[in-house]
Amino acid sequence: MISDTLNTATHRLNATRTPYAIATVIRTVGATAAKPGARALILADGTISEGWIGGGCVRGAVARAAQSALAEGTPRLISIQPDEDLTAQGLTPGEHHQGRDIARNGCPSKGAMEIFVEPVLPRPELVILGASPVALALATLAQPFGFDITTPDTQPDSGPLPAANHARMVVIATQGAGDLDALRTALASDADYIGFVASRRKFTTLAARLDATPETLARVHSPAGLAINAVTPEEIALSILAQIVQHRRQGQRQT
CATH class of the missing domain: 3.40.50.720 (NAD(P)-binding Rossmann-like Domain)
Incomplete structure (x- = not known):
């Protein structure tokens, strides 16, 4: 049902030449609410219009990545990890490391996930x-x-x-x-x-x-x-x- 709803929404946005981004969970480690394959449609203002990729622990990072992807016209890969994992690797939220946007997961679940964000822009x-x-x-x-x-x-x-x-x-x-x-x-x-x-x-x-x-x-x-x-x-x-x-x-x- 979510897939059908998302597809309908993308067709509508394409018809009106409205830019948007598709976020897809591609990897998870530990306890996470969303699993690989979960998808969401994100509008230019960062609003998640359709689908679901997790709760408030990931939405802010995904919204920022979507806005950057749409502004630059290039995909983004987000790596969301708990504090202890970031510290162990010497990583800081907000930095770009090995092709990934590093973000913090502050949820009690302490899970980690990677999300691919692809911009969909109208043709010139x-x-x-x-x-x-x-x-x-x-x-x-x-x-x-x-x-x-x-x-x-x-x-x-x-x-x-x-x-x-x-x-x-x-x-x-x-x-x-x-x-x-x-x-x-x-x-x-x-x-x-x-x-x-x-x-x-x-x-x-x-x-x-x-x-x-x-x-x-x-x-x-x-x-x-x-x-x-x-x-x-x-x-x-x-x-x-x-x-x-x-x-x-x-x-x-x-x-």
Whole structure:
């Protein structure tokens, strides 16, 4: 029953593009309330929404791990142990040791357990405003790259974009068909990236008609795309997609 309820909840969260984490007990030693295989669904604020992995002795540690996992986009492994075990190993609650987040079990049971916390994040959204050849080429080219591709309307005055709780990239490829309205829509959104398919001169002219600060206008990449001497719509789409990937992955690679 718990599994069915948890599955239903995950389907609902996935449908609404809401981030969450799944915590799974993978190992226990001694007396513990939850056993290996126990699972729980944890929301972004640390609330356990469905399932069960133990009482108050573990919930705080799991909530903190879930929030960190969601913020960083990487799984966490928690090792919850009683004081005497931590002391014997020279470990301190809160430290990260050998790939594990160390936490204290203050319950009388004195059991130990390890819990794997996996974040489940919505796929990044690519919003393409416009129906130009570049817009169509970009929508096709981006499909294998893990984006949820959104084209709200072929008309650039389709209104504000809904609030996002996930990464969102907006590309304006209206190419003369309502550029100003599309720019207003993009700048009013919480987009992580905004690209405008137009010359720098054209953007400067349009920017003078926008009631926006220099800091706001600086969010726009114009002309959109990396400088690869692109000419055809497909080549321009490739340069834009490359810039989006560069922006999305910036700071993630480790040397």
